[in-house]
Amino acid sequence: MIFLYLLTWRADPQCSTMKKSALCCMAMLVMAAGCRDKPPIRSSDYMASLPDGEVKRKLIMGCTSCHQMGVPVALRNTQAEWQGTIAKMLKLDEDLRLHLIPLSQQDLVNWLTEHGSGPLEKRNIRIYSDVPVAAATYEEFSLGNAKGFYHDMAISHGRAYVADYFGNKLYGIDLKTKKTETHNIPVSSLPGKPGGAHAIDTTRDGKLWITFTKSEQVMEFDAATGRFRIYGGFTKDGNVQYFVLDADRNIYEDNNRNFWVSHFSKEILTRVNRDSGETKVFATTRTKNMLEASVHLYAAVADSKGRLWYTETHGNHMGFLDPATGRTWEKPMAIAWAGPKRLAIDKNDMLWIPELATGKITLYDTKKETVAGQIELPIKGDYIYAVRRNPYNGDMWATGSGSDSLYRIDPVSKAVRVYRLPRLGTFTRTVAFDPQGNVYTSYASLPNKHTQMPHDSAVILKITPRD
Numbered sequence: 001m002i003f004l005y006l007l008t009w010r011a012d013p014q015c016s017t018m019k020k021s022a023l024c025c026m027a028m029l030v031m032a033a034g035c036r037d038k039p040p041i042r043s044s045d046y047m048a049s050l051p052d053g054e055v056k057r058k059l060i061m062g063c064t065s066c067h068q069m070g071v072p073v074a075l076r077n078t079q080a081e082w083q084g085t086i087a088k089m090l091k092l093d094e095d096l097r098l099h100l101i102p103l104s105q106q107d108l109v110n111w112l113t114e115h116g117s118g119p120l121e122k123r124n125i126r127i128y129s130d131v132p133v134a135a136a137t138y139e140e141f142s143l144g145n146a147k148g149f150y151h152d153m154a155i156s157h158g159r160a161y162v163a164d165y166f167g168n169k170l171y172g173i174d175l176k177t178k179k180t181e182t183h184n185i186p187v188s189s190l191p192g193k194p195g196g197a198h199a200i201d202t203t204r205d206g207k208l209w210i211t212f213t214k215s216e217q218v219m220e221f222d223a224a225t226g227r228f229r230i231y232g233g234f235t236k237d238g239n240v241q242y243f244v245l246d247a248d249r250n251i252y253e254d255n256n257r258n259f260w261v262s263h264f265s266k267e268i269l270t271r272v273n274r275d276s277g278e279t280k281v282f283a284t285t286r287t288k289n290m291l292e293a294s295v296h297l298y299a300a301v302a303d304s305k306g307r308l309w310y311t312e313t314h315g316n317h318m319g320f321l322d323p324a325t326g327r328t329w330e331k332p333m334a335i336a337w338a339g340p341k342r343l344a345i346d347k348n349d350m351l352w353i354p355e356l357a358t359g360k361i362t363l364y365d366t367k368k369e370t371v372a373g374q375i376e377l378p379i380k381g382d383y384i385y386a387v388r389r390n391p392y393n394g395d396m397w398a399t400g401s402g403s404d405s406l407y408r409i410d411p412v413s414k415a416v417r418v419y420r421l422p423r424l425g426t427f428t429r430t431v432a433f434d435p436q437g438n439v440y441t442s443y444a445s446l447p448n449k450h451t452q453m454p455h456d457s458a459v460i461l462k463i464t465p466r467d
């Protein structure tokens with residue numbers, strides 16, 4: 001209890017003022033209700049204060065894919081300051097060949113200077129993020145190196161894992177004993193160069209799998225033996241990105257032990273055989289008037305018939321591929337630059353498509369091939385990176401990547417509950433689950449230090465809902 005109390009005390013800026021009693025903080029931990037008098041401004045509040053429209057949506061797509069934008073850390077106040085920072089961000093985007101930022105340096109600097117600058121206390125930013133939150137307890141697990149970049153997390157063999165994009169190391173922590181482990185990942189990159197560890201997910205048999213967007217590899221990791229199996233032969237400069245998932249939040253496997261990956265820089269999906277390692281590339285519909293590397297065919301899921309559904313984040317489409325016939329088509333999202341991102345599928349073959357730039361979730365009925373509705377989340381200004389389905393009870397979880405929250409959505413009533421993460425600047429990209437009802441995420445900012453926390457490491461967060 002003392003440990004948890006300290007965690008909350010340090011985590012919650014309101015609680016650090018002397019007037020809050022220990023009792024309040026302890027009650028807060030259990031109730032997770034927050035001290036109501038002085039809620040912090042969060043990134044989503046800053047984003048909500050900027051004028052709506054296409055420029056803002058492009059800004060969200062360009063500036064919230066590595067870290068939160070605005071408060072608490074990614075904020076500048078003068079044109080000269082923005083100039084320096086934006087130049088640096090554009091160079092990063094270029095060096096990593098990501099094509100993430102769809103606005104020019106001058107447009108960004110001018111727009112942010114006009115709309116997003118000046119002392120916070122004079123800007124009258126409305127705090128939309130201060131909503132009622134559900135009761136839960138939180139436990140942080142510290143592992144790995146603070147300088148790393150940890151895109152994803154997953155659970156295998158009672159351990160939680162993160163992998164360092166730049167440092168080519170896999171870190172695990174036993175969720176009971178807290179014992180940590182470190183594995184050198186056998187990437188094919190030149191010494192000192194990033195393998196680009198990106199997605200981490202699991203197959204039905206509990207094995208851990210990682211994609212490497214820079215070394216163009218995929219690996220299976222057996223947590224029981226500590227062995228890696230390496231898969232290669234992927235399309236050059238494709239940037240292997242995500243595993244295609246199923247409704248049980250596993251990596252989708254067909255009856256012939258094939259799994260699938262998406263590629264960040266090519267409009268293709270690749271099938272891989274787990275046993276032979278043989279790959280087969282399937283082309284998807286080419287998006288017109290856009291450089292292929294800028295489209296970002298992003299994430300994909302498989303429906304109950306083994307047909308694949310994907311998003312194109314910058315290309316602004318949702319798409320379809322039937323591996324049996326090779327038939328493929330795409331549909332534009334309802335508005336330009338919506339930013340369809342890391343989608344999920346439920347047991348009714350409904351797609352849950354999170355839109356980074358609108359902050360909404362579009363529901364798409366794959367059986368009727370039509371949009372079935374949109375879910376608005378309770379925090380204005382939030383940007384939603386991922387939706388994940390809890391296979392143990394069917395609840396859908398979305399990352400409140402700009403509001404330091406996770407949203408839990410009832411799949412039938414669509415009622416939303418908000419879980420407030422214990423830190424500021426917690427940019428989240430995924431959610432994982434265990435059979436005991438616990439929910440996990442990780443602080444996935446690039447740079448890691450943009451999450452405001454006392455840990456000099458990567459962090460896995462375990463959430464135990466109490467409602």
Ligand code: HEC
Binds near residue numbers: 064069073096101108
């Ligand atoms: C490819 C990933 C990436 C993207 C995209 C990105 N950033 Fe950053 N951002 C970083 C990293 C890494 C740092 C830390 C840089 C450092 O410490 O030198 C950072 C730091 C910052 C900072 C802190 C101040 C500074 O200059 O270091 C601000 C402000 C910022 N980013 C704003 C933005 C804006 C605005 C955009 C969109 C135009 C953006 N970022 C897009 C990775 C990114």
